[in-house]
Amino acid sequence: MNYSIVAENLTKKFGDFTAVDSVSFKVEKGEIFGFLGANGAGKSTTIRMLCGLLEPTSGDAVVGGFSIMNEPDKVKQSIGYMSQRFSLYNDLTIEENIEFFGAVYGLKGKLLEKRKKWVLEISNLIGKERTLTGDLPGGIKQRLALGVAVIHKPKILFLDEPTSGVDPISRRNFWDLINRFSDEGTTVLVTTHYLEEAEYCNDIILINAGRLIAEGNPQRLKTEYIDGNAFEIETENPVELMDILKKAKFIIDVSIFGKKIHVITKKQFEKPDELENYCTQNEFKIDRITRIVPTLEDVFIHLLEHGSKNAQQN
Amino acid sequence: MLNRIKAIAVKETRQLLRDVRMMGVIFLFPVFLLVVFGYAINFDVQHIQLSVLDRDNSPESREFINSLLSTDYFDLVTYLKSDREIREFLDRKKAQCIAVIPSNFSNEIYRNEVAKIQFLIDGVDGNTATIIMNYVNAAVASYSNNLNYEFLSSRGIKLSSSVSLEPRFWFNPDLNSTRFLIPGLIGMILIIIAVVTISLSIVREKERGTIEQLNVSSIKIPELLTGKAIPYIVIAFINAGIILAAGYLFFGIEVKGSYLWLLISTLFFLAASIGIGILVSVIADSLQVAFLAGTLISLLPSMLLSGFVFPIESMPYVIRIFSNVTPTKFYIVCLRSILLKGAGIEVFWEQLLYMVIFTVIVVVAASKIYNKKQLKELSS
Secondary structure (H helix, E strand, C coil), rough: CCCEEEEEEEEEECCCCCEEEEEEEEEEEECCEEECCCCCHHHHHHHHCCCCCCCCCCEEEEEEEEECCHHHHHHHHEEEEECCCCCCCCCEEEEEEEHHHHHCCCCHHHHHHHHHHHHHHCCCCCCCCCCCCHHHCHHHHHHHHHHHCCCCCEEEEEECCCCCCCCCHHHHHHHHHHHHHHHHHCEEEEEEEEHHHHHHCCCCEEEEEEEEEEEEHHHHCCCHCEEEEEEEEEEECCCHHHHHHHHHCCEEEEECCCCCCEEEEEECCCCHHHHHHHHHHCCCCEEEEEEECHHHHHHHHHHHHHHHHHHHHC | HHHHHHHHHHHHHHHHHHCCCHHHHHHHHHHHHHHHHHHHCCCCCCCCEEEEEECCCCCHHHHHHHHHCCCCCEEEEEECCCCHHHHHHHHCCCEEEEECCCHHHHHHHHCCCCCCCHHHHHHHEEEEHHHHHHHHHHHHHHHHHHHHHHHHHCCCCCCCCCCCCCCCCCCCCCHHHHHHHHHHHHHHHHHHHHHHHHHHHHHHHHHHHHHHHHHHHCHHHHHHHHHHHEEEEEHHHHHHHHHHHHHHHHHCCCCCHHHHHHHHHHHHHHHHHHHHHHHHHHHHHHHHHHHHHHHHHHHHHHHHHHCCCCCCCHHHHHHHHHHHHCHHHHHHHHHHHHHHCCCHHHHHHHHHHHHHHHHHHHHHHHHHHHHHHHHHHHHC
């Protein structure tokens, strides 16, 4: 198998604090690889190490064929990077921004012209070259930023929460672009908060407190990491119901989704009747109960709660 | 590498040209300082407000007063009528000094006795008071010389030539304080412009997050800084040109020495100033902090410790050591040598060396702090 990124026991310590703890994973060429985890879980630190911005305390990773420990400059030349914080220069025009970053990435002359046209085309901004970037709406700016980040045709693209703060339609368009790059053979590593975005990924890893706690494609995560059955309960008073259900011995996880409650029961409890009985015993009225396929969110809540329990035990 | 430096420089220039406020600051600020220092702050004592209480009211007393007023140094406010007015005029600053001529002034001259004049000077500003006293002393000496001369020649005695002092002031013949101030002014303006512009331009990238995009590209920090420095160095040179032109037009100051050395020492000075700007940009995380810190760090030491206004030689030892915190100190020596004395490199080569040392120290300090801060930021 051909891998774009191979991370081995990647570790970063800041003083006594271990931000990333011996994380290993492999990313195949051309796939979209999702990086999930809560804020402060170590996602950004890992990405920064992979981009050659930060030297690992121990472990190593090979990115695009180069070791981040020994050849961070070569790594930088073969990747593209865009973060949620990254905004283009608002006081430059669209054209000036593209030209500037193109030159920074070492493009010049006819090649730069060609790539400029390409960026304008994929961000739908042909004819607006002289507009000040600061005057563009957020979603379009984000797309332009993505175009600029790949102006040098990197083999690997890192996106650090690229869609935070962008409206759903722009987000959809943004993902169309990411898919397009992936089809063209670019490996994309993306961190995100949005679980529906994680569904677009070929593979996902989940990081918590600096440790890798799950990996696999979304389908596999849903079936393999939950050792039980998922149910959805509709009720008038979900908070109260959650407290009641938490006490039940046959229940692994309970979580609230608006007026609905998702429950993960132990494997032997396969039928909704048993749950319903439990609720009536506790004199609680429920509207409806259905068995469901667990969502990624169920999986993550389950993994995060149990993962953190494990972490405490260690 | 050159391609990337050029890209940064072009980008920086474009941003600067769109920033009307910044352009205003860069080009109006030097003019403002020049006017303030050139015209308003003037240590030359002229047109001293003089009042006279003439109790004698004789041709001799009037002649003495006229001898004072015939120069540019004294302007007559009014003749006082009584003792009581003396206090009022000095208290209310209606006059800086008052000459009191006693009623027996002319009589004593005729009797060849020592004629006395009382001279009251407002001593609040000690410096000015001393200068007034010197003027009056000189005026009185010349007046009594004349008296002696007339007295002796009326008796047919020819005065043998006495010793006469003929002082000449080099480099600044009319002891014009503006001429003394202009070099320091150039230094001060250049350092403020350089420090503030470069630190704001770097901190703006930090604040907006664009610096991260540059970090992840293969651009090197020295390339980035060089590219950023180029437009501001050009601007600083334009500024220096404006000040020199204005100094020539308004205050008649010419460049006596070599333009080449002027250019070279200015380049050294700008390198040191940009070093300070980089240091500020490493410490400051917001534009406000950068602007404030940049202005303070560049303005205050170059004003107080550089020898711009106050001579370093007369400072206490500790302060003299402390005066090395600003490269303006070294640059002023170069400028005074080149502009006023027309001297060559043999006079100020050490200053160039000091500026190089200064630049190295600030840049090393900046990179140390930068590394430390990065670790801290990431671990929090």
